[in-house]
Amino acid sequence: MxxxxxxxxxxxxxxxxxxxxxxxxxxxxxxxxxxxxxxxxxxxxxxxxxxxxxxxxxxxxxxxxxxxxxxxxxxxxxxxxxxxxxxxxxxxxxxxxxxxxxxxxxxxxxxxxxxxxVEPAEPLDADLLDLVATPSERTEIAGNLLQGRLLFTIKEAVYKAAHPLDGVFLEHHDVEVDLAAGTARVRTGRTVRFRHGAGSHLVVLAFI
Ligand SMILES: CC(C)(COP(=O)(O)OP(=O)(O)OC[C@H]1O[C@@H](n2cnc3c(N)ncnc32)[C@H](O)[C@@H]1OP(=O)(O)O)[C@@H](O)C(=O)NCCC(=O)NCCS
Structure with a gap:
């Protein structure tokens, strides 16, 4: 079974x-x-x-x-x-x-x-990195595409937490992630906390 x-x-x-x-x-x-x-x-x-x-x-x-x-x-x-x-x-x-x-x-x-x-724990397609990550996030992850996938996953989790409250559609660059602090700053001015874990998948919980 x-x-x-x-x-x-x-x-x-x-x-x-x-x-x-x-x-x-x-x-x-x-x-x-x-x-x-x-x-x-x-x-x-x-x-x-x-x-x-x-x-x-x-x-x-x-x-x-x-x-x-x-x-x-x-x-x-x-x-x-x-x-x-x-x-x-x-x-x-x-x-x-x-x-x-x-x-x-x-x-x-x-x-x-x-x-x-939740996303498969696989590197982000290199072609998507500029779309997903802001310049300062790209500096922080230094070309690590698995970290790029993590940024993508964090931003989707943040969107799901923030959109029901604010009703504002967000692009990836509208969310600035601080991986070390476990916070994401949203264009609306909201700061969202998150935690992440990795196994077969990357999983992120954003909470407000
Ligand atoms: C909401 C969204 C992020 C979901 O991502 P996805 O890869 O399509 O699907 P996931 O499996 O991760 O999540 C699906 C679940 O998201 C939830 N969801 C959908 N729209 C949502 C919203 N506006 N707010 C909160 N949760 C939402 C639903 O529960 C859905 O599950 P269900 O269809 O079984 O009810 C995506 O559909 C979307 O609307 N994206 C546009 C905004 C965006 O991604 N911007 C870039 C990041 S800031």
């Missing part, structure tokens, strides 16, 4: 360790689209099966986190922007690639917003 989790991703997630934030993951399985509830399915009416499977898998993980908080497992539909709509009392975030799905969840009140992203 195929295992449901990836031990190296589990370790990477363990490195994030932000008190009050639960994070889980799952290897996407063939039947995971069936986890989409009727009130979640509308948003995926025109999606291919692969997308439905990944989004179903992320919701399986998120609902298991709700259960860990002793709460009923509830639906997570999508807003017009694409952002997940969390039940009253929660904030969270979802991400997936072709193989894995991750979710983060916390109680509203402890956090205003969360953003999570």
């Amino acid at each position: 195929t295992p449901a989790t990836d031990p190296t991703l589990e370790r990477a997630i363990g490195a994030l360790a932000v008190p009050g934030v639960l994070i889980g993951h799952r290897l996407i399985a063939p039947d995971d689209a069936l986890a989409l509830r009727p009130d979640e399915q509308d948003a995926f009416a025109n999606s291919i099966d692969k997308v439905k499977r990944a989004s179903g898998a992320a919701r399986i993980v998120a609902r298991s986190l709700m259960a860990q908080l002793g709460q009923p497992e509830q639906s997570i539909p999508k807003s017009a922007s694409g952002a997940p709509v969390w039940p009253a009392g929660y904030v969270g975030s979802l991400a997936h690639d072709a193989r894995v799905a991750v979710a983060a969840l916390a109680r509203r009140g402890e956090f205003l917003s969360l953003g999570i992203d």
Whole structure:
């Protein structure tokens, strides 16, 4: 039987360790689209099966986190922007690639917003580096394209945390990452904290 989790991703997630934030993951399985509830399915009416499977898998993980908080497992539909709509009392975030799905969840009140992203731990395409990294970030990573991929992952996580609060679309250069400090300064003036871990995948949690 195929295992449901990836031990190296589990370790990477363990490195994030932000008190009050639960994070889980799952290897996407063939039947995971069936986890989409009727009130979640509308948003995926025109999606291919692969997308439905990944989004179903992320919701399986998120609902298991709700259960860990002793709460009923509830639906997570999508807003017009694409952002997940969390039940009253929660904030969270979802991400997936072709193989894995991750979710983060916390109680509203402890956090205003969360953003999570997961990417294969592979070097960024060199052609994308200028698009993703600002001049000072390029200096900081000194040509290390795996760090370039990390910057990309951080910026997506930051976007997911900030966009539901600010409603402002961000380009990669609108987010300036300080890897050493674990903070990202957004064009809107907001500063977002983040943690990251690495295993089979790079995983980043941004939190506000
Ligand atoms: C939101 C976004 C970053 C997601 O990235 P992705 O590689 O397409 O997909 P991921 O697997 O990482 O994440 C998908 C999840 O993001 C979440 N998401 C989508 N739009 C979101 C938004 N506006 N705010 C917060 N979360 C959002 C959803 O939960 C989605 O999962 P679901 O479809 O199962 O509900 C991307 O779709 C996007 O809109 N990018 C434009 C902005 C950007 O990337 N700027 C550069 C970085 S600052």
